[in-house]
Amino acid sequence: MSNLFSHCEFLISAYKTSQLPPDEGMEIAFAGRSNSGKSTTINALTNHKGLAKVSKTPGRTQLFNCFQFQPNMRLVDLPGYGYAKVPAKMKKHWDKEIDSYLMNRQSLIGVVIIMDIRHPMKKFDEQMLTWAHQSGLHSHVLLNKADKLNNNDIKKTLMQVNQQIKQYSQSTTCQVFSALRRQGTAELSQILTPWFTASENEHP
Ligand SMILES: Nc1nc2c(ncn2[C@@H]2O[C@H](COP(=O)(O)OP(=O)(O)O)[C@@H](O)[C@H]2O)c(=O)[nH]1
Ligand SMILES: [Mg+2]
Incomplete structure (x- = not known):
């Protein structure tokens, strides 16, 4: 199915925030623990299998990968x-770069926080929700890898997480997703499209 994100192309991989594309226009970030499925989600949303590299070894794709649609x-x-x-030194570098990105990036309008539905709302996820609200x-929130749970557990987790995220912000939304099976891409696209098409000053 075609959506706003269907004609997406790779722009640049940045090791440091200073290498990112000019801070103009609008962008959204896909955040989440390593291996939660960030790259697979971008591929599912853009309907472009090899666009974002899916890592076989967790923790390896440590770059800001930028795509333009x-x-x-x-x-x-x-x-x-x-x-x-x-390694600690690499971790320090990334903590610093991600912090700097989140604090300073003017064109950043929103974040998609990807969680493994079997292990939702970890410390870093909560920090990201707090920070997004404050900013x-x-x-x-995407509860990814839903193909790993049965329907009952999916429903239960969705209800729990929906309640938890409301403590951070009334406007945060949450959905069940399977990047692997491309389940939930239409809903995801429906949520994200207005972020780009609504007036720039309508942040929640
Ligand atoms: N079962 C299942 N596996 C997934 C799903 N999404 C991603 N994966 C797998 O999880 C691993 C990490 O995915 P990747 O997109 O590289 O995660 P990233 O580190 O967050 O970018 C890969 O082996 C993917 O194939 C999903 O929805 N279901
Ligand atoms: Mg990745």
Whole structure:
């Protein structure tokens, strides 16, 4: 199915925030723990299998990967956070770069926080929700890898997480997703499209 994000192309991989595309227009970031499925989600949303590299080894794709779907409109695949096996020095570099990105990026209008539905709302996810709310950004939670749970457990988790996220912000939304099976891409696209098409000053 075609959506706003269907004609997306790779723009640049940045090791440091200073290498990112000019801070103009609008972009949204895909954040989440390493291995939660950020890259697979971008591929599912854009209907472009090999666009974002899916890592076989967790913690390896430590770059800001930027994709453009319209002039000056971007998706950014953030380096995964919370991967324990990354050497301390590398971890420090990434914490610093992600912080700097989140604090300073003017074109950032919202974040999609990707969680493994079997392990939702970890410390870093909660920090990201708090931060997004404080910064007046849109935020949407994806409970990914739903193909790993039965329907009852999916429903239960969705209800729990829906209640939890309301403690952070009334406007945060949440959905069940399977990047692997491309289930939930229409709903995701429906949530994200108004972020780009609504007036720039309508942040929650
Ligand atoms: N079962 C299942 N596996 C998934 C799903 N999404 C991603 N994965 C797998 O999880 C691993 C990490 O995915 P990746 O997109 O590289 O995660 P990232 O580190 O957050 O970018 C890969 O082996 C993917 O194939 C999903 O919805 N279901
Ligand atoms: Mg990745």
